Amino acid sequence: MFGRCKKYLRKINILKSLKARLFFIILLAGIIPSTVTRLAILQNYEDRAVNVRIADVQNQFKILANHLITYGYLHDTSSEIINTELEQLSNLYDGRVIIVDQNFKVVKDTYALSEGKTVISEEVIRCFKGNSTTNYDRKNGYIEITTPIGNLTSNVKGGTQQDGTSGLVDGVMLTSVSTDTITTTLEILNRKALIVEFIIFIFMVAIAFAMSHFLTIPFERVTQAINAVKAGFTDEEISVNDYVETEHIVDAFNQLLGRMKVLDDSRQEFVANVSHELKTPLTSMKVLADSLMMQEEVPVELYKEFMTDIANEIERESKIINDLLSIVKMDKKAADMDVTSMDINELLELILKRLRPIARQKNVEVIYESIRQVTAEVDEVKLTLALSNLVENAIKYNEPQGWVRVRLDADHQFFTVEISDSGMGIPEEEQEHIYERFYRVDKSHSREIGGTGLGLAITRSAVLMHRGSIKVMSEEGKGTTFTVKIPLIHPV
Numbered sequence: 001m002f003g004r005c006k007k008y009l010r011k012i013n014i015l016k017s018l019k020a021r022l023f024f025i026i027l028l029a030g031i032i033p034s035t036v037t038r039l040a041i042l043q044n045y046e047d048r049a050v051n052v053r054i055a056d057v058q059n060q061f062k063i064l065a066n067h068l069i070t071y072g073y074l075h076d077t078s079s080e081i082i083n084t085e086l087e088q089l090s091n092l093y094d095g096r097v098i099i100v101d102q103n104f105k106v107v108k109d110t111y112a113l114s115e116g117k118t119v120i121s122e123e124v125i126r127c128f129k130g131n132s133t134t135n136y137d138r139k140n141g142y143i144e145i146t147t148p149i150g151n152l153t154s155n156v157k158g159g160t161q162q163d164g165t166s167g168l169v170d171g172v173m174l175t176s177v178s179t180d181t182i183t184t185t186l187e188i189l190n191r192k193a194l195i196v197e198f199i200i201f202i203f204m205v206a207i208a209f210a211m212s213h214f215l216t217i218p219f220e221r222v223t224q225a226i227n228a229v230k231a232g233f234t235d236e237e238i239s240v241n242d243y244v245e246t247e248h249i250v251d252a253f254n255q256l257l258g259r260m261k262v263l264d265d266s267r268q269e270f271v272a273n274v275s276h277e278l279k280t281p282l283t284s285m286k287v288l289a290d291s292l293m294m295q296e297e298v299p300v301e302l303y304k305e306f307m308t309d310i311a312n313e314i315e316r317e318s319k320i321i322n323d324l325l326s327i328v329k330m331d332k333k334a335a336d337m338d339v340t341s342m343d344i345n346e347l348l349e350l351i352l353k354r355l356r357p358i359a360r361q362k363n364v365e366v367i368y369e370s371i372r373q374v375t376a377e378v379d380e381v382k383l384t385l386a387l388s389n390l391v392e393n394a395i396k397y398n399e400p401q402g403w404v405r406v407r408l409d410a411d412h413q414f415f416t417v418e419i420s421d422s423g424m425g426i427p428e429e430e431q432e433h434i435y436e437r438f439y440r441v442d443k444s445h446s447r448e449i450g451g452t453g454l455g456l457a458i459t460r461s462a463v464l465m466h467r468g469s470i471k472v473m474s475e476e477g478k479g480t481t482f483t484v485k486i487p488l489i490h491p492v
């Protein structure tokens with residue numbers, strides 16, 4: 001049972017192989033025409049040989065039929081000349097001749113078996129009407145020919161039926177001649193053709209094997225090249241230009257390689273940035289601690305001041321770590337989304353309630369405009385994080401006495417949250433970079449304010465996980481508007 005399964009699986013694999021398919025196609029393309037040609041030639045020869053034999057026999061027997069009339073053989077079968085002639089012909093064609101008179105009675109049978117008997121058959125009746133008939137019995141290896149005896153006015157051709165003048169037919173000659181010689185020749189021809197065909201078969205197996213091997217070499221080269229990249233021997237782009245198909249595969253692979261390189265570079269850059277960002281607060285703390293230790297009898301006020309600085313650095317460090325953890329969470333796939341139907345107005349009010357104290361500290365007014373009631377399928381934690389970052393930035397990068405306006409609207413498909421501020425704005429050339437991890441606009445003094453450069457990266461990931469979009473419009477010195485658009489129903 002197990003063995004049979006294994007055999008079956010191996011069979012499927014062979015059929016799946018391009019090399020095997022090419023092998024069989026080339027082999028069949030070579031063998032089928034040679035077999036068809038052999039059969040066609042043999043058939044042709046057989047038809048022709050049988051026709052020649054029929055024409056030959058008919059001619060001979062037509063002459064004999066005339067002699068029969070001349071010698072009145074139908075009434076008296078004792079004519080020595082005719083009997084010898086009959087004997088000779090039946091020997092020549094290895095056959096039997098039966099002569100039937102007008103009363104359907106057999107007057108002569110060269111086998112001497114049916115003399116005196118009556119023969120009524122379709123062929124005989126037709127022959128009495130003047131139509132010579134022929135019938136080739138391939139299975140038993142003989143040809144049956146009927147020849148009318150008498151003075152016919154119309155021509156009678158072998159194998160075809162024509163109307164004759166029935167009144168002038170005095171008798172019928174039934175002849176069966178052996179086709180053994182034709183069959184033997186056919187067999188010899190067939191044997192020779194089979195030998196030629198076998199040689200062609202061997203030749204085609206060799207050609208099919210070689211061609212299927214050479215034609216699939218480029219595909220093996222593609223596999224080898226990909227394996228070399230996989231094993232890490234090279235990270236150069238690969239090139240196998242033998243076929244358009246291999247070119248397509250290789251192009252797709254090179255694009256994938258390029259994408260992986262970009263991902264790898266960005267991962268390395270990210271690790272470098274993370275290390276740098278985490279190191280900065282640690283360096284500051286070390287400097288602060290060292291300077292305290294190097295001094296003797298440090299006043300308590302200085303201790304307090306330095307310790308406050310150290311505590312601030314620790315807070316910064318933990319903020320960066322928190323943001324990094326959020327980023328890692330966002331990097332997971334959409335399957336991790338915890339989607340529930342939420343009242344977005346409530347969600348925004350809660351966010352603003354949490355952030356108002358910070359706004360108050362900075363003397364920034366926060367305005368909330370809700371155009372309509374919105375309920376949507378969202379991941380509460382992720383969306384809260386995204387929108388909080390935007391509102392927090394709008395407060396952080398604002399002017400004293402400035403304002404932040406949050407506006408909620410929706411259509412039948414999406415809801416839109418617009419967060420505008422009267423802050424410093426983002427220079428146009430920097431706008432495309434602000435979503436990159438650790439990117440900060442220099443002029444904004446983000447680091448001093450306590451920014452990590454990760455906020456917008458987190459926001460963008462969260463919005464994309466909701467299959468939404470985020471856009472920024474900003475003018476330096478005037479303010480910034482971020483527009484977040486998210487589907488009301490979360491697409492699965």
Ligand code: ADP
Binds near residue numbers: 434442450452
């Ligand atoms: P950060 O932690 O520095 O705020 P973000 O990723 O949130 O990091 O923002 C990236 C940079 O984009 C910020 O450093 C800031 O320079 C700029 N930025 C973000 N939001 C605003 C805004 N509302 N107004 C002006 N600049 C902004």
